[in-house]
Amino acid sequence: MNIGLFGYGKMGRMIEQIALERGHTIVAKVDVNTTDVNYNGMDVAIDFSTPDSAFHNITSCFEHGVPIISGTTGWLSDYDKAVSFCNEKNGAFIYASNFSLGVNVFFELNSYLAKIMSGLNQYGVTMEEIHHTQKLDAPSGTAITLAEDIIENTDYVAWNSEKENERTIPITSKREGTVPGTHTISYESKVDDIEIKHTAHNREGFALGAVIAAEWIKGKSGVFSMKDVLNLR
Structure with missing residues (x-):
């Protein structure tokens, strides 16, 4: 080809x-x-x-x-x-x-988990993404896709770099060294946390x-x- x-x-x-x-x-x-x-x-x-x-x-x-x-x-x-x-x-x-094939599987896992969590209002969701210092956009396109998939499957209405209200998904963006890409989604309550994470080892x-x-x-x-x-x- x-x-x-x-x-x-x-x-x-x-x-x-x-x-x-x-x-x-x-x-x-x-x-x-x-x-x-x-x-x-x-x-x-x-x-x-x-x-x-x-x-x-x-x-x-x-x-x-x-x-x-x-x-x-x-x-x-x-x-x-x-x-x-x-x-x-x-x-x-x-x-x-x-x-990334793994990230696209992660997208599916994220959507499925969001559907399960949609009725459990005692949990709040947060997201963190880490990339290399040369990456210009923040949050990453991958993080935005993850957030939009959560919004589609829950009653969250928006994402932002800060937690504006209970229905906003806060995304923390970090730029460190040569990190290819790490994305973590956490559902947190008073009694426990549920977390899914994808870590890329290289490009x-x-x-x-x-x-x-x-x-x-x-x-x-x-x-x-x-x-x-x-x-x-």
């Missing part, structure tokens, strides 16, 4: 390494200084770029009939426009705040999931998620 990489930082290089190990070919490496992109011969594109360039990268792939998956966060105010344009162009698109899991998603989406059209890739629906 011929893959175009949009964004060639640490994640882009890790994706390249794993893609090559799985027998694929990298036909384009698009970064901030790239002025001309050759879409010919791209079977699929993988976008781990920047919030400022993600929407352009994604819609350009739709224009050229190239399926694209994106793990870039911070651009989601334009997500609905991207979905609409994808459908208009009969394109193929997956966005995920986190492509390889994120990159592997992105390549697997790219392999899955080739030849398809529509807007999908990692639930489709992992058959979790």
Whole structure:
């Protein structure tokens, strides 16, 4: 499979390494200084770029009939426009705040636990996420997804960096060293605590999931998620 990489930082290089190990070919490496992109011969594109360039990268792939998956966060105010344009162009698109296979299992566990806890008002929920010091957005896209899944399955109405009221999920964001990503969700009461946690040991899991998603989406059209890739629906 011929893959175009949009964004060639640490994640882009890790994706390249794993893609090559799985027998694929990298036909384009698009970064901030790239002025001309050759879409010919791209079977699929993988976008781990920047919030400022993600929407352009994604819609350009739709224009050229190239399926694209994106793990870039911070651009989601334009997500609905991207979905609409994808459908208009009969394109193929997956966005995920986190492509790690383990994290996507964690998403499912979080949703299931939230449903169980929804009727137990004696517990209050809090969240903590820890990432490396070079991560610019806070809270992380993964933490936001986790919070939104809790809101969908309970009577919590919002998340925030502070506990505004009883129906707000407080998210604590920490930036430490080279931590790839740790997310902890705690339900606390006067008598006990319940906690689930995902700890990434390196970026390889994120990159592997992105390549697997790219392999899955080739030849398809529509807007999908990692639930489709992992058959979790």
